Amino acid sequence: MAKPNTRPYSRYGLEAAELLGLLIHDARTERGLTVAEAAERAGISRGLVHRIENGEMGCSIGAVFELAAIVGVPLFEPEPSILTRHLAAARSKLTLLPKKVRKSTKAVKDDF
Known part of the structure; x- marks a missing residue:
């Protein structure tokens, strides 16, 4: 429901x-x-x-x-390779941000 x-x-x-x-x-x-x-x-x-x-x-x-x-409904671009390029460009743009703003890639130790 x-x-x-x-x-x-x-x-x-x-x-x-x-x-x-x-x-x-x-x-x-x-x-x-x-x-x-x-x-x-x-x-x-x-x-x-x-x-x-x-x-x-x-x-x-x-x-x-x-x-x-x-x-078969295209969401962004009809050509998948164009979507991949846009995604790569967006990711590279995020790497320009200070580390403070980016997501942490370190694994969190939560086994107490």
């Missing part, structure tokens, strides 16, 4: 989620995949597929991105 929506969302965010859901639904039906087949391939429930396709905001972004990738 989905959690009740108690958080207010912007109109832009709601419309973006609805549009992405519709794109995923259209791509799934064009590929001839049933909800059950798409859910199985993504490793999620059929109910979550329905919620994603309905544009509900409480869905896990990982599940939405995985389902979009499975049905």
Whole structure:
């Protein structure tokens, strides 16, 4: 059962989620995949597929991105190598920040 929506969302965010859901639904039906087949391939429930396709905001972004990738909806760039280059550029930009701002890469010893 989905959690009740108690958080207010912007109109832009709601419309973006609805549009992405519709794109995923259209791509799934064009590929001839049933909800059950798409859910199985993504490793999620059929109910979550329905919620994603309905544009509900409480869905896990990982599940939405995985389902979009499975049905062939491009999220950023149609060419995967372009996405990889953008990601590398963003990561290199973060290395320019002072160490204080960056995430720590040291392993935390929590075995007391």
